[in-house]
Amino acid sequence: MTLRVHNTITGEKELFKPIHPGKVGIYLCGPTVYRPAHIGHAVGPVIFDVIKRYLTFKGFDVTWIVNVTDVEDKLIAEAERCGRSVSELAKELEQSYVDCMRALGVRSIDRMPRASEHIDTIIEHIEKLIERDAAYEVDGNVYFDVTRDADYGKLSNRKPEEQFEGTRDGLVKSAKRSPGDFALWKAAKPHEPDDVKFDSPWGSGRPGWHIECSAMAMKYLGETFDIHGGGLDLKFPHHENEIAQAESATGKPFARFWLHNGLTRFNTKKISKSDPDFEKMMDSLQLSSLLKKHNPELLRFLILQSQYRSPIDFSSDTLASAEKGLKTFYRLLERLARVTDTDPYDMVLQLEAKRGEALNDECRKLMNDVLDQRVRFLEAMDDDFNTAGAIAVLFEVAGVINRFLDALRLETHPDEPSRSMAQAAGGSFVFLARLLGLMVQPPKQQDHDGRTPELLDLFVEVRKMAREAKQFQLADHIRDRLAENGVVLEDRKDGTGWRIE
Numbered sequence: 001m002t003l004r005v006h007n008t009i010t011g012e013k014e015l016f017k018p019i020h021p022g023k024v025g026i027y028l029c030g031p032t033v034y035r036p037a038h039i040g041h042a043v044g045p046v047i048f049d050v051i052k053r054y055l056t057f058k059g060f061d062v063t064w065i066v067n068v069t070d071v072e073d074k075l076i077a078e079a080e081r082c083g084r085s086v087s088e089l090a091k092e093l094e095q096s097y098v099d100c101m102r103a104l105g106v107r108s109i110d111r112m113p114r115a116s117e118h119i120d121t122i123i124e125h126i127e128k129l130i131e132r133d134a135a136y137e138v139d140g141n142v143y144f145d146v147t148r149d150a151d152y153g154k155l156s157n158r159k160p161e162e163q164f165e166g167t168r169d170g171l172v173k174s175a176k177r178s179p180g181d182f183a184l185w186k187a188a189k190p191h192e193p194d195d196v197k198f199d200s201p202w203g204s205g206r207p208g209w210h211i212e213c214s215a216m217a218m219k220y221l222g223e224t225f226d227i228h229g230g231g232l233d234l235k236f237p238h239h240e241n242e243i244a245q246a247e248s249a250t251g252k253p254f255a256r257f258w259l260h261n262g263l264t265r266f267n268t269k270k271i272s273k274s275d276p277d278f279e280k281m282m283d284s285l286q287l288s289s290l291l292k293k294h295n296p297e298l299l300r301f302l303i304l305q306s307q308y309r310s311p312i313d314f315s316s317d318t319l320a321s322a323e324k325g326l327k328t329f330y331r332l333l334e335r336l337a338r339v340t341d342t343d344p345y346d347m348v349l350q351l352e353a354k355r356g357e358a359l360n361d362e363c364r365k366l367m368n369d370v371l372d373q374r375v376r377f378l379e380a381m382d383d384d385f386n387t388a389g390a391i392a393v394l395f396e397v398a399g400v401i402n403r404f405l406d407a408l409r410l411e412t413h414p415d416e417p418s419r420s421m422a423q424a425a426g427g428s429f430v431f432l433a434r435l436l437g438l439m440v441q442p443p444k445q446q447d448h449d450g451r452t453p454e455l456l457d458l459f460v461e462v463r464k465m466a467r468e469a470k471q472f473q474l475a476d477h478i479r480d481r482l483a484e485n486g487v488v489l490e491d492r493k494d495g496t497g498w499r500i501e
Ligand SMILES: [Zn+2]
Pocket: 028, 029, 030, 213, 238, 242
């Protein structure tokens, strides 16, 4: 089976082949940390977490970078409005973003570089552009000269002049040679706080937003890398400018594949700043409060129920129907736990091993059906990471297993070969669901502040250290106190685990 990926730059689904055999580099535009993240900010990370899981499953060694824009006009304005320092506000919002991602099960990001910590890299990149005559300085500002880039606009098929004035770059028209030129470096203004003023060959100032991404992507993934992602709204001018900056500096192609995820709609309305209800909408869609209110896996499930290029409808109706769907999966695993007397979250892939066994008709049918569905699941994922199609297959697998349990009345009349087949089929279901980052842990154990699993793992680790140091009293104390708080430590095949009662 071969993976095909829709590439925005060609407008076609292309065969995916990495630049370096066996390795894949991914860059996803991350948050500008000036306001709390909303549900729309979860879409890209959840999808790319699945993309990384799937590519890893296919045997690739994947490096995934998500930047943090902590130097930017809107952040400066917001810090001033709240009477706080830029760095303090940025750090707080970055932490909140990271906590939300963890709660959503997005744990595979390899590095989150901050713009403020890469000023030297950014300056070097701008110097290269000036050397190559692709950029020029005016009064401490440096602009990219779009007339020097013959193929500008190849991603979005738009003209540089379409970059409107007074947007995130706050460009001063008169200082630019042509209206489509955009800022790479912005001279510091006297009233601006010190923590956004950096020394440069052009005087004190700060980088533009676009150059932060080009410079950091190339630093961590090389001049040419495999996949660049982001929301559809970033295609122009942000991604177009990233390409222009990178390719004008190196003379080489920047990202091989461009993947753009669809935007979130709230009650079927596009989330737009021009909407009179925008602020109200933002408050109700704030990610940290949604994660307190809902099972985080539900939000992840809702996002993955759409193919990533389609818009995602977020409303009480879509949430309710996603919840119903997800419950089908939970119920299946509860049934399997009762029938097989095994923790379904510990079930492993073993269906293939059943092929050689003598099986009765029902068992053979279940095995064949699940193996067929597994092929369909992988075909859906190979078709431009079609998670919607993959989830539809999961429902079918759940249906097949449920029908098997019903037909043989296994909950009341257990028999060994059928139990073992149910367990093997359950293992396949869990394996496939986990390629989407679903069914990783029982819903009860999902934390709502994003930290509980790590803290409990830490207790387990400290207890192990105490035992190794023969401090059994301390080890027992940790176990007993956790038990008093409803956390049971269990000795499992792979060491000690925990379960919330
Ligand atoms: Zn970016």
